[in-house]
Amino acid sequence: MSVAKVTEISSASTQSFEDAITRGIQRASRTVHGIQSAWVNEQSVVVNDNQVTEWRVNLKVTFLLDE
Incomplete structure (x- = not known):
């Protein structure tokens, strides 16, 4: 039986x-092994001078x- 976290x-x-x-998955995979899936929980942007940066x-x- 497999157990996931x-x-x-x-x-x-x-x-x-x-x-x-x-980038997030690539970075996480350097220290976390056996990644099965990812769910985007939240998205946001930074805006400077009316431009998304x-x-x-x-x-x-x-x-x-x-x-």
Whole structure:
């Protein structure tokens, strides 16, 4: 029987929401193994001089616990 854990992480990008998600998963995978899925819990942007300068996401990442 597998047991999974969910942890929440935040990530940001100066490109897009998709890039913020990808960067977050790539970074998490360096220390968390067995990632199975991720759910975008929240999205936000930083605005400077009427321009979006940063895209941010909060992710709930599900991974399997080691046996």
